[in-house]
Amino acid sequence: MGVMFILICVSISLATCFLLAFIWATKSGQFDDCETPAIKVLID
Amino acid sequence: MFYKYSHEGMQIACVHINLNIIQMQLRRFTISTPCFHCGLPCLKDSVTKDEHHFCCHGCLFVFEILQGNSLHKYYELEKSPGKPATEKSKEEYTYLDDAKFLEHFLKFNEQQTAIACFYIPNIHCASCIWLLENLYRINAHIKKVDVNFSSHEVYITYDKQNIRLSEIAHLLSQLGYPPHLSLDHEQQNAQKNHDDLLRLGVAGFCFGNVMLLSFPEYLSSDVPKEFQRFFGYLNLLLTIPVFFYAAKEWLYSSWISLKQKNINLDIPIALGLIALLSTSAFDIISKRGPGYCDSLCGFVFFLLIGKFFQKKTFQNLSFDRDYKAYFPLSTLRIQDNDKCAVPVHELQVGDTIFVRHQELIPVDGKLQSDHAQIDYSFVTGESDLIAKDKGQDIFAGGRIVGKAASIQVEKQVEQSFLTSLWKNVQNKEKSAVQTLTNTISPFFTLTVISIALASFAYYWLYGKNIAMAWYTFSSVLIVACPCALALTSSFTHGAMIRLLEKHRIFLKSGDILEKLAKINNVVFDKTGTLTSTTPRISLIFGNIDEQQQQILANIVHQSIHPVSQTLAKTFPLLTPIHLTEFNEIPGKGIAAKYNSQDFFVGSVSWISSLLELPKGLPQKISQQSCVAFAVGNKLCCVFATENNFRRGWENIVSRIAQKHAVHLISGDSKRDLDIVGKVFPKNNIHFNLDPFQKVAYIEKLQKSADSKVLMIGDGLNDSGALIESDVGVAVIEENSHFSPASDIILAAEKISLLPKMFSLSRATLNITYASFAISCIYNSLGITLAISGKLTPVFVAVLMPVSSVTVMLFTTFSSRRLCKKILGDDKWE
Amino acid sequence: MSVETFHYDNKIVRNFAFATVFWGVVGMFFGVLIAFQLPLPGLNFGEHFSFGRLRPIHTNAAIFAFVGNAIFMGIYYSLQRLCKARMFSDKLSKIHFWGWQFIIVAAAVTLLFGYTTSKEYAELEWPIDIAITFIWVVFGINMFGTISVRREKHMYVAIWFYIATFIAVAVLHIFNSLALPVSFMKSYPIYAGVQDALVQWWYGHNAVAFFLTTPYLGLMYYYLPKIADRPVYSYRLSIIHFWSLVFIYIWAGPHHLLYSAVSPWAQTLGVIFSIMLIAPSWGGMLNGLLTLRGAWHTVAKNVELKFMVVAVTSYGMVTLEGPLMSFKSVNSLAHFTDWIVGHVHNGTLGWNGFLTFGIVYWLIPRIYNTKLYSPRLANAHFWIGTLGIVFYLVAMYFSGITQGLMWKELDPDGGLMHENFLSTVKQIIPMYYLRGIGGLLYITGVFLMVYNLFKTVKQGNLQADEEASAPALEQEKTKVKSTHRFLEGHLGLFFILSTLAIIAGGLIELVPGAMNEFISPTKPLVEKYSPLELEGRDIYIREGCNNCHSQMIRPFHNETLRYGAYSEAGDYVYDRPFLWGSKRTGPDLHRIGLRPRNEVWHYDHMVNPQKSSPGSVMPPYPWLATNKLDTSTTSKKIQVMRSLGVPYNYDDVRNAEENLQKEAQELSDILKKGKIDCAPDREMIALIAYLKKLGKRIKVKK
Incomplete structure (x- = not known):
C-alpha cells in the first residue's frame, strides 16, 4: 500500500497545479465576464 | 430574435396597454416591412437600397458604413440587429477630450495607446458584440475593442495620437451605439471581486481534498498509523491557506472590533477558527489524533459561499447616484457668437449657455432669451409647463421645451440650488442597520466563552485535571459553531435578493429586508410614483376614424407641447402626409390644414371659441386637461388627459395604511387632492413641496417619537428625501437605468408588490429566528458533549457540516417558499 | 500594427479527421470480430488473431486511435479559432500527426505479436511508451504555444478542458508506465501486486476520465453551441463544472478494486469520490442539454445535433451508472461481468462515438467549403447507430446481470447451483450474438458515414489555409x-x-x-517464481489470458466455494505485473493449481478447449505445443526481478537457464506418462508449470 503515498502526493500536486492555474486565471481577469465569451465563440 | 440573448431582468419592458379601442384599430397598420437594419416597421416613403428596406435614413446610413467596410456579417448573425444612428454632431462630443473626462473614461493611458471604457446600453445581441469588436475595420486607429456583454461595457484600445476619444464616441453613436456618458458610472471594483473568487476557490480546493483525506478515517477503522499521520500532515498543510488566506477577513475584522471594544459576529467565528486550528495542529503534531481540519475548512468554505451568495450585483443598476448622474456632462457655451461644447464643471459665473429643446439646464442662471418654456417636472413633480420671460431666475434641473434658450450663469454647478440638496443630506450617514444577528452575537459570544471558562474551571479546580480542563475548554470553542448565525442572514438575504430580482425588485443589500420590518411611516411621492409618467389619454366624447387618426397623428407629431407629445404616443405616425398649413398658438392649440380642410387640436375653451359645441357634452369636459379635436367646423372628439394613476394604487396605499402611517408629499399642484384624499388621511397630504421641503418633512417625521420612515419616489425631486429616509425606494419606469440614490429599486409595474414587501420582511425575520433555533439545538447538543469531554473529531466533522447545511437549506428553501407564497409566482419567467 | 491577418491550418484538422474515421473503422471492425469470436471460437485465426491478442487491439484502436485522433481533430480546429491564431508550429503539428499514427501502427503490430504489459489501456511496451511521451510533449508545446500567441484574451472553457487533459494524461502516463526493461520489447513494472493494481487503476480510471471525458467535455462546450448556433446554457456553470471536476476528479480510481486485496479504507475513498462526481458530471450534462432549451425543434432538422444530443445523454447515463456501480452491493454483482462491458460501451459508442460523428459531419463540409453530401444518409447513420447501441447495451446488461446472479446462486444444501462455470457461459451465448449484431449495426452506420464523407470531400475543395484577421492581443x-x-x-x-x-x-x-515497505515487502508469505514459472507467466501475459480470466478471488461465499480461499495482498508480492483482470469470461485462475486438473488436462484443454470442455468459448492455443520457448532472456529476467527487490540470489540468476531446463524436463516426463509427447523446450510446458503452481505458493499455512 506504500504506493498510496506516491499516488496521493502525485494527485495532490496535480490538483495543486490546477489550483495555481485557477489563481492565475482569476487574477488575470478570465472570469470577469461570464457571458460574452459564450456568445463570442459562435462568431468566427 | 431581439430578446434572444437578453438577460433576465435586464429588459424591464414596460408596455402599458391603455385599454384603448382606437389603438386596437391601429394594429392593422403596423404590419409592414420591417427595417433591414433595426426591424422597426418601414413607412410608406421608406428608403430602399440593395433590395433592403430601411425605416429611415439613419438606418440606411449605418448600413452603408457597414457595407463600405465589408462588415455585412453584422446582418447575418442576427436579423435586424441595429438601432438607428443618433443624430449627434462631432462637436457635441468634443468635451470628452478634456483632461478631466479623459481621466474618468480612460482605464489606461501611456505613450501612444489608451484604453477607454464606455457604457453602451444598446448592446443586446451577438451582432452588437461582433460589430463593436470589429470597429478597427472602420477606423484603423482603433486597435481593439473588448465587449462585456453582461455589463454593457466596451473597452476600446486606440492610438491616441491619431484619433481622439470624442471621435470614437461619435463613431459609436453614428453606428447606433451611443455611449452613455456620465461621471457616475463607476467601474466595479475588479480587484475586490477577484479576491472573493480566489478565496472561494482556495477554500473549495482545500475543503474538497481535506474531506477526501479524512473520509477513510470516518468510514473504516483500519487505516494504518503511518497513513493517519500522513493524512494529518496533509490536512494541516491544506488548512494553512484556508486559515490565513480564505478566512483572513473574519480574523481581521474581529481584531478590529476587539480593539474598538465591541463584540460583533466575527469574534465567535474567529475564536472558533483559532480553537480549531490550534487544537488540530497540537493533535496532529503530537500524534494524538486526526484534528479538526475538515471542520475548519468546511466551515470557512460554507461561510464564503454564503458571502458570495449574498453579493449579488446588479450591474446595470446603481443605488448611489448623486446629482452628477442627472446633469449633462457638457453644455454649449456662447462665446463671441460662437457655440462650443464645454464641460459643465468649467462654466464660470457670467458665461452664457445655450440650452436646446429637451435639454436639461445644468446651472442656476438668468434667462437671456425673450421667452422660454420650462418643464420642471423632473425637479418638482409638477407637470405643467412654466413660462419664463427675459431676466427671470431659472433654476437648474428644468428642461427647456420648445425654442432654445440662452441663459446667463449665476452660480457654478457645485453651488446650484439643486446640488445643495445633496450637500445637505449626503453628509448624514444612514443609521447603521442593527440586524438581528448583530444583536444576538455579543450574547452568543459571551455565553460560549463563559461556558468554556466554567468547564475549564470545573475540571481544573474540582477535577484537578489540567489536561481535561484544556480539552473541554477548546472543545466548547470548537463545537459552539456560530455558523448558523453567520450563514442565516447571508443565505436568507442572498435568496431573497435573487428571488425579488425576478419580480423586478432590486435590493441594495439584504439587510434592507430587516430594516423594512421596523418601518412605521410610509411616505409616497405622487407624480411618477402613484401615477405613471405618461398621462393617460382617453376618449370621452365623439369618435375618430382611421383617416382622422392619421391626420391627428401628423399634426401632433409636429408639436413639442407635452399634451401633443402624449397624443403622439397614443397615435403613432404611420402614413406621413403633407399639411399645407400648420400654426401653433401658444396656450391654445394647433390649427392645421390638409386637403384644404381645417383641423384644430387644442383646449376645449379655445375650440369652443372657434365653433359651437354640440350639446350633451360630459361635465368634466370643461376641465383644463381636456383636448378637443375639430374637423372643419365640427367637433370631432374630446380626449381627457389625466394623471395616469397606476392600477390598484388605492389598494396598495390602503393595505399599507392598515399597519403604517401613510403620507403623501408631492411637488404638484393640488389638482388631484380629491382623488388622493380618499385614501390618505387629510393631515398627511402635502402638495407644492419642493425637494428641500420633502427632505424637511422626512426629517420632521423621523424626529417624532422613534419613527422609521420609508420613502418611495422617483426622479430628482425625491432624491433628497430618499437619502434622508430610513429606507428609500426608487420607482423606475422601463429600463432607464436611471434612478435616484436609494436602497430598493422597484420597477414601476411592480409597485403593487410594495405592501407584500412588508409581510416579506416580517417573514424574513421569522426565518432568522427559526434558523437560530435550529442552531441552538445543534449547539446545545455539541456543547453538552464538549463539556463532558466526549467530543471526538468525527462527531465534529459530522455535526459542523450537518448544521451548516441544515441552516443553508432551511433558509434558502423557506425563503423561496415564502417569497412564492407572499409575492405569488404568477410573474415568474 | 494592430490588425493581423493569419490563416487557420485546416489541413492538419483534415488529416486528423481522416485518421479518426480510418482508425474508427479498424477499431470497430476488430470489435465486431472479437464479439463474434466469443460465441464462435472458430473465428480465432491462429496465433496472431486470437481473442486474447485482438481484444487489446480493439480497445487501443478505439481509445487511442479513434478517440485520440478525434480529440486532436477537435482540438486543432477549435483551439485555432478560440485563440484566433494558427497552430503554434506547422512542423510540430506534422510531427504530432505522423508520430501519433506511427504509434498506433506500432501498437497494432506489437500487440498482434504478443508484446504487451497486460495492463488495461496501457498494454504498450516501454519503447512505445517513450514515443507516446515524446509525441504528447510535442502536442503540449504546440497547444501551449498556440495559447501563448493567442489574440483573444479570454480563454474559453473548452481550452481549460484541453489543458487539463494534457497535464493529467502526461502525469498518469508517466507514473503508470514506470518499468524496468528486460529487453527491447519486454519490461517489468517497478510496482508489484497490490501496488501495481492500485497504480494501474488509478491510471485506468483517470485514463477514462482525462482521455475519454475531459477532452470531450471541452469539445462539447465548443461544438454543441456552434452546431446549435446558440450560446451555452450557462457559461458560469461551465466554469464551475470545470474547476470542481479537476479539483476532485483524480481520486476515483480505487473503485475498480472493490472487494479486492486493496485495503478497505482505500476502497472507501474510491467509492465516495465516485459518488461525489455525479454532481459535476451532471452539471455538465445538463448544461449541454439545456443549451438546446427552446430549440428542440432544430434538433429534429439537424442531424449533427441529433448525434450531439444522444452523446450528451449517454454521458449522463454513464456518469450516473458509474457511481452506482461503485456502490459495494452493486459492485459485488456487476464486477467481472458483461455489465462492465456494457457500461464502457455506453460511454464509447454513445458519448465518444456519437459526439465524434456529430463533429465530423459538421466539420468536414466546413473545411471543404461545401455542404454535407447527403443529410439523409447521415440521418440513416444516426438511426442505425442508435439501434446498434441499444442492441449492444440491452445484450450486455442482460448477460451481465444473468451471469452475475448465476455465479452467486446457491442450492438448498448451500452448494453452488451452477457448479460448472460453463453452464453460466452457455446461458448468455445468445446475448453474445445480439451484441455482435449491435456492433454490426453500429459499424454499418459508420460505413454510411465514410461514403457520405467521401462524396462530400469530392464535391468540395479543402480550404487548407483559411484566412482570418484579428487585432493583436496587447500584453498588459x-x-x-x-x-x-x-x-x-x-x-x-x-x-x-x-x-x-x-x-x-x-x-x-x-x-x-x-x-x-513499498520497495521491499516485509513479510513474504509466498514462494517466488521459478524461472520456468516466470516464463510461463509471461506466455500467459502474451496470449492475453488475463482478458478473460481473473486472478482475484473476492471474499464472497460463492467465490471461495468455487475458486478457493479469497485472495490477499500477500499473495501478490512477486507479481509483476499484477494479473487481477477485469472480466471473467472464463473462471478465476488464482488457485487453479489446487483444483483437480492435472498436467494432461491442461495440455488437452489448451490445444483444443472445446474437446475437454464441450461448449467452451475459449480459443484453442495449439501453437503453444509446437513453439519453442525462448530462454535467451530468462536469466536477464531473474536479474531484473532481483534488482526490483525480489529475493533471488546471485545463483538464481546465474543458474536460471539450468534450473529452467531441469524443471521443464520433469514436467515433460509427467506429460509423457499421460501419453502426451511434448518436448521440454515447448512453451506449453512453461505455461502448464505456471498454472499448476497458481495457488500453491503460500509458504505459511494460516
Whole structure:
C-alpha cells in the first residue's frame, strides 16, 4: 500500500497545479465576464 | 430574435396597454416591412437600397458604413440587429477630450495607446458584440475593442495620437451605439471581486481534498498509523491557506472590533477558527489524533459561499447616484457668437449657455432669451409647463421645451440650488442597520466563552485535571459553531435578493429586508410614483376614424407641447402626409390644414371659441386637461388627459395604511387632492413641496417619537428625501437605468408588490429566528458533549457540516417558499 | 500594427479527421470480430488473431486511435479559432500527426505479436511508451504555444478542458508506465501486486476520465453551441463544472478494486469520490442539454445535433451508472461481468462515438467549403447507430446481470447451483450474438458515414489555409516587483510560507518509512517464481489470458466455494505485473493449481478447449505445443526481478537457464506418462508449470 503515498502526493500536486492555474486565471481577469465569451465563440 | 440573448431582468419592458379601442384599430397598420437594419416597421416613403428596406435614413446610413467596410456579417448573425444612428454632431462630443473626462473614461493611458471604457446600453445581441469588436475595420486607429456583454461595457484600445476619444464616441453613436456618458458610472471594483473568487476557490480546493483525506478515517477503522499521520500532515498543510488566506477577513475584522471594544459576529467565528486550528495542529503534531481540519475548512468554505451568495450585483443598476448622474456632462457655451461644447464643471459665473429643446439646464442662471418654456417636472413633480420671460431666475434641473434658450450663469454647478440638496443630506450617514444577528452575537459570544471558562474551571479546580480542563475548554470553542448565525442572514438575504430580482425588485443589500420590518411611516411621492409618467389619454366624447387618426397623428407629431407629445404616443405616425398649413398658438392649440380642410387640436375653451359645441357634452369636459379635436367646423372628439394613476394604487396605499402611517408629499399642484384624499388621511397630504421641503418633512417625521420612515419616489425631486429616509425606494419606469440614490429599486409595474414587501420582511425575520433555533439545538447538543469531554473529531466533522447545511437549506428553501407564497409566482419567467 | 491577418491550418484538422474515421473503422471492425469470436471460437485465426491478442487491439484502436485522433481533430480546429491564431508550429503539428499514427501502427503490430504489459489501456511496451511521451510533449508545446500567441484574451472553457487533459494524461502516463526493461520489447513494472493494481487503476480510471471525458467535455462546450448556433446554457456553470471536476476528479480510481486485496479504507475513498462526481458530471450534462432549451425543434432538422444530443445523454447515463456501480452491493454483482462491458460501451459508442460523428459531419463540409453530401444518409447513420447501441447495451446488461446472479446462486444444501462455470457461459451465448449484431449495426452506420464523407470531400475543395484577421492581443503591462520586496511587504505571507515549509518537512520525514515497505515487502508469505514459472507467466501475459480470466478471488461465499480461499495482498508480492483482470469470461485462475486438473488436462484443454470442455468459448492455443520457448532472456529476467527487490540470489540468476531446463524436463516426463509427447523446450510446458503452481505458493499455512 506504500504506493498510496506516491499516488496521493502525485494527485495532490496535480490538483495543486490546477489550483495555481485557477489563481492565475482569476487574477488575470478570465472570469470577469461570464457571458460574452459564450456568445463570442459562435462568431468566427 | 431581439430578446434572444437578453438577460433576465435586464429588459424591464414596460408596455402599458391603455385599454384603448382606437389603438386596437391601429394594429392593422403596423404590419409592414420591417427595417433591414433595426426591424422597426418601414413607412410608406421608406428608403430602399440593395433590395433592403430601411425605416429611415439613419438606418440606411449605418448600413452603408457597414457595407463600405465589408462588415455585412453584422446582418447575418442576427436579423435586424441595429438601432438607428443618433443624430449627434462631432462637436457635441468634443468635451470628452478634456483632461478631466479623459481621466474618468480612460482605464489606461501611456505613450501612444489608451484604453477607454464606455457604457453602451444598446448592446443586446451577438451582432452588437461582433460589430463593436470589429470597429478597427472602420477606423484603423482603433486597435481593439473588448465587449462585456453582461455589463454593457466596451473597452476600446486606440492610438491616441491619431484619433481622439470624442471621435470614437461619435463613431459609436453614428453606428447606433451611443455611449452613455456620465461621471457616475463607476467601474466595479475588479480587484475586490477577484479576491472573493480566489478565496472561494482556495477554500473549495482545500475543503474538497481535506474531506477526501479524512473520509477513510470516518468510514473504516483500519487505516494504518503511518497513513493517519500522513493524512494529518496533509490536512494541516491544506488548512494553512484556508486559515490565513480564505478566512483572513473574519480574523481581521474581529481584531478590529476587539480593539474598538465591541463584540460583533466575527469574534465567535474567529475564536472558533483559532480553537480549531490550534487544537488540530497540537493533535496532529503530537500524534494524538486526526484534528479538526475538515471542520475548519468546511466551515470557512460554507461561510464564503454564503458571502458570495449574498453579493449579488446588479450591474446595470446603481443605488448611489448623486446629482452628477442627472446633469449633462457638457453644455454649449456662447462665446463671441460662437457655440462650443464645454464641460459643465468649467462654466464660470457670467458665461452664457445655450440650452436646446429637451435639454436639461445644468446651472442656476438668468434667462437671456425673450421667452422660454420650462418643464420642471423632473425637479418638482409638477407637470405643467412654466413660462419664463427675459431676466427671470431659472433654476437648474428644468428642461427647456420648445425654442432654445440662452441663459446667463449665476452660480457654478457645485453651488446650484439643486446640488445643495445633496450637500445637505449626503453628509448624514444612514443609521447603521442593527440586524438581528448583530444583536444576538455579543450574547452568543459571551455565553460560549463563559461556558468554556466554567468547564475549564470545573475540571481544573474540582477535577484537578489540567489536561481535561484544556480539552473541554477548546472543545466548547470548537463545537459552539456560530455558523448558523453567520450563514442565516447571508443565505436568507442572498435568496431573497435573487428571488425579488425576478419580480423586478432590486435590493441594495439584504439587510434592507430587516430594516423594512421596523418601518412605521410610509411616505409616497405622487407624480411618477402613484401615477405613471405618461398621462393617460382617453376618449370621452365623439369618435375618430382611421383617416382622422392619421391626420391627428401628423399634426401632433409636429408639436413639442407635452399634451401633443402624449397624443403622439397614443397615435403613432404611420402614413406621413403633407399639411399645407400648420400654426401653433401658444396656450391654445394647433390649427392645421390638409386637403384644404381645417383641423384644430387644442383646449376645449379655445375650440369652443372657434365653433359651437354640440350639446350633451360630459361635465368634466370643461376641465383644463381636456383636448378637443375639430374637423372643419365640427367637433370631432374630446380626449381627457389625466394623471395616469397606476392600477390598484388605492389598494396598495390602503393595505399599507392598515399597519403604517401613510403620507403623501408631492411637488404638484393640488389638482388631484380629491382623488388622493380618499385614501390618505387629510393631515398627511402635502402638495407644492419642493425637494428641500420633502427632505424637511422626512426629517420632521423621523424626529417624532422613534419613527422609521420609508420613502418611495422617483426622479430628482425625491432624491433628497430618499437619502434622508430610513429606507428609500426608487420607482423606475422601463429600463432607464436611471434612478435616484436609494436602497430598493422597484420597477414601476411592480409597485403593487410594495405592501407584500412588508409581510416579506416580517417573514424574513421569522426565518432568522427559526434558523437560530435550529442552531441552538445543534449547539446545545455539541456543547453538552464538549463539556463532558466526549467530543471526538468525527462527531465534529459530522455535526459542523450537518448544521451548516441544515441552516443553508432551511433558509434558502423557506425563503423561496415564502417569497412564492407572499409575492405569488404568477410573474415568474 | 494592430490588425493581423493569419490563416487557420485546416489541413492538419483534415488529416486528423481522416485518421479518426480510418482508425474508427479498424477499431470497430476488430470489435465486431472479437464479439463474434466469443460465441464462435472458430473465428480465432491462429496465433496472431486470437481473442486474447485482438481484444487489446480493439480497445487501443478505439481509445487511442479513434478517440485520440478525434480529440486532436477537435482540438486543432477549435483551439485555432478560440485563440484566433494558427497552430503554434506547422512542423510540430506534422510531427504530432505522423508520430501519433506511427504509434498506433506500432501498437497494432506489437500487440498482434504478443508484446504487451497486460495492463488495461496501457498494454504498450516501454519503447512505445517513450514515443507516446515524446509525441504528447510535442502536442503540449504546440497547444501551449498556440495559447501563448493567442489574440483573444479570454480563454474559453473548452481550452481549460484541453489543458487539463494534457497535464493529467502526461502525469498518469508517466507514473503508470514506470518499468524496468528486460529487453527491447519486454519490461517489468517497478510496482508489484497490490501496488501495481492500485497504480494501474488509478491510471485506468483517470485514463477514462482525462482521455475519454475531459477532452470531450471541452469539445462539447465548443461544438454543441456552434452546431446549435446558440450560446451555452450557462457559461458560469461551465466554469464551475470545470474547476470542481479537476479539483476532485483524480481520486476515483480505487473503485475498480472493490472487494479486492486493496485495503478497505482505500476502497472507501474510491467509492465516495465516485459518488461525489455525479454532481459535476451532471452539471455538465445538463448544461449541454439545456443549451438546446427552446430549440428542440432544430434538433429534429439537424442531424449533427441529433448525434450531439444522444452523446450528451449517454454521458449522463454513464456518469450516473458509474457511481452506482461503485456502490459495494452493486459492485459485488456487476464486477467481472458483461455489465462492465456494457457500461464502457455506453460511454464509447454513445458519448465518444456519437459526439465524434456529430463533429465530423459538421466539420468536414466546413473545411471543404461545401455542404454535407447527403443529410439523409447521415440521418440513416444516426438511426442505425442508435439501434446498434441499444442492441449492444440491452445484450450486455442482460448477460451481465444473468451471469452475475448465476455465479452467486446457491442450492438448498448451500452448494453452488451452477457448479460448472460453463453452464453460466452457455446461458448468455445468445446475448453474445445480439451484441455482435449491435456492433454490426453500429459499424454499418459508420460505413454510411465514410461514403457520405467521401462524396462530400469530392464535391468540395479543402480550404487548407483559411484566412482570418484579428487585432493583436496587447500584453498588459504589469508592475514588476522583486520577490524579496514582495515578501517584505507581506509579512503574513512570509509566516505562512515558513509554516508550510515546516509541515512539508514533517511530511518528508514520514515518507521514507512508507517507501521501505513499498520497495521491499516485509513479510513474504509466498514462494517466488521459478524461472520456468516466470516464463510461463509471461506466455500467459502474451496470449492475453488475463482478458478473460481473473486472478482475484473476492471474499464472497460463492467465490471461495468455487475458486478457493479469497485472495490477499500477500499473495501478490512477486507479481509483476499484477494479473487481477477485469472480466471473467472464463473462471478465476488464482488457485487453479489446487483444483483437480492435472498436467494432461491442461495440455488437452489448451490445444483444443472445446474437446475437454464441450461448449467452451475459449480459443484453442495449439501453437503453444509446437513453439519453442525462448530462454535467451530468462536469466536477464531473474536479474531484473532481483534488482526490483525480489529475493533471488546471485545463483538464481546465474543458474536460471539450468534450473529452467531441469524443471521443464520433469514436467515433460509427467506429460509423457499421460501419453502426451511434448518436448521440454515447448512453451506449453512453461505455461502448464505456471498454472499448476497458481495457488500453491503460500509458504505459511494460516
